[in-house]
Amino acid sequence: MKTNNSASIVERMVIPHTAFAEARQRIEQCFAFSAAKAEAEGLAIVGESGTGKTSVLKSFQANHVPMRGPDGMQIPILYASVPPMPTVKSLAGVMLAALNAPDCERGTENEKSRRLRVLMRETGTRMVMIDEFQHFYDRGKRRIMLHVADWLKVLIDETRSTLVVAGLPSCRVVINENEQLARRFMASIQLPRFSWTDSRQRGEFISILEEYHNQIAKDFKVPALHSDEMAFRFYLATGGLMGYLSKLLRTTLRDAADRKRASITLEDLNIAHSRAMWFDPTVQEQLKPFERGFRVEATVDALDRASRVGTIAEPPQMPARRRAGVRKAESINSALVAA
Ligand SMILES: Nc1ncnc2c1ncn2[C@@H]1O[C@H](COP(=O)(O)OP(=O)(O)OP(=O)(O)O)[C@@H](O)[C@H]1O
Numbered sequence: 001m002k003t004n005n006s007a008s009i010v011e012r013m014v015i016p017h018t019a020f021a022e023a024r025q026r027i028e029q030c031f032a033f034s035a036a037k038a039e040a041e042g043l044a045i046v047g048e049s050g051t052g053k054t055s056v057l058k059s060f061q062a063n064h065v066p067m068r069g070p071d072g073m074q075i076p077i078l079y080a081s082v083p084p085m086p087t088v089k090s091l092a093g094v095m096l097a098a099l100n101a102p103d104c105e106r107g108t109e110n111e112k113s114r115r116l117r118v119l120m121r122e123t124g125t126r127m128v129m130i131d132e133f134q135h136f137y138d139r140g141k142r143r144i145m146l147h148v149a150d151w152l153k154v155l156i157d158e159t160r161s162t163l164v165v166a167g168l169p170s171c172r173v174v175i176n177e178n179e180q181l182a183r184r185f186m187a188s189i190q191l192p193r194f195s196w197t198d199s200r201q202r203g204e205f206i207s208i209l210e211e212y213h214n215q216i217a218k219d220f221k222v223p224a225l226h227s228d229e230m231a232f233r234f235y236l237a238t239g240g241l242m243g244y245l246s247k248l249l250r251t252t253l254r255d256a257a258d259r260k261r262a263s264i265t266l267e268d269l270n271i272a273h274s275r276a277m278w279f280d281p282t283v284q285e286q287l288k289p290f291e292r293g294f295r296v297e298a299t300v301d302a303l304d305r306a307s308r309v310g311t312i313a314e315p316p317q318m319p320a321r322r323r324a325g326v327r328k329a330e331s332i333n334s335a336l337v338a339a
Pocket residue numbers: 013014015016017020047048049050051052053054055056167168242243244246
């Protein structure tokens with residue numbers, strides 16, 4: 001009988017593919033030299049949703065866990081995720097919480113900033129990781145973007161820490177808002193989705209499938225996930241995104257465990273694919289690459305559709321009367337925001 005343990009094989013695996021390992025290595029280098037550096041440094045990890053940005057940060061953080069020292073708790077890496085609709089004050093709040101500060105929501109922005117600097121010194125924080133950094137751009141308020149960029153520059157200068165930000169490509173705008181912050185940043189690290197037409201990336205995608213296969217095959221009878229044909233089906237299904245690949249395999253294993261099955265077939269993958277993926281009906285009809293009878297051919301259309309997996313289509317135009325109503329509501333909202 002398959003246990004929950006077998007079903008969570010995929011969850012427990014972190015595959016250090018080239019871009020992932022390079023990103024981790026660049027962070028490691030900044031971290032290793034952080035004590036001796038002449039000035040504060042910044043590093044940005046940029047990529048589409050599901051390319052593994054948070055996983056890189058978390059796997060690095062896991063190697064530098066907090067420890068109790070003679071002067072109390074040492075927290076070498078502060079990891080914080082930017083809340084939606086952020087302000088500098090709310091960011092300072094989540095950063096204080098990451099350092100286990102009591103009452104982290106209390107105080108003005110200045111008070112929080114002061115407490116944060118003191119705590120960072122006390123806990124020996126050498127690196128600040130800020131995930132979901134694009135939320136400062138999404139907020140659409142230039143004033144807040146300018147302010148956070150300036151605030152971060154001052155924070156890392158004063159604490160001599162290294163700043164690592166991660167986010168969707170739009171997060172670059174926030175760094176570019178402040179030339180002094182931008183000067184402290186190294187070249188950004190890209191985490192791309194795998195491409196099928198680039199032979200090196202295709203090879204890497206296939207190797208990742210082989211690693212998953214080797215682990216899964218210990219507990220389940222499974223077709224070779226890394227054969228050229230199966231790998232191409234996986235590519236079409238996931239668009240070369242690690243997030244979708246791991247989700248598809250996770251769902252497949254959970255279904256197998258639920259049904260107490262020891263083998264996984266093409267049909268099981270087809271069912272898991274239709275259950276695991278968000279299908280946007282306004283994008284063209286999605287491919288069903290695990291369906292029996294599917295023609296496994298690298299056509300321009302198939303590759304084009306795969307390249308759009310995980311992207312969201314523009315919202316459809318609303319009927320004219322409804323649009324007028326929305327415009328009215330929007331202008332009321334913007335009047336409130338401006339007030
Ligand atoms: N190298 C990897 N090995 C194994 N699993 C991975 C790897 N990279 C990503 N994943 C898995 O893919 C999923 C998405 O990864 P992650 O959350 O790191 O992406 P992200 O780039 O932070 O996405 P978002 O922008 O939506 O936050 C997670 O379930 C994660 O475990």
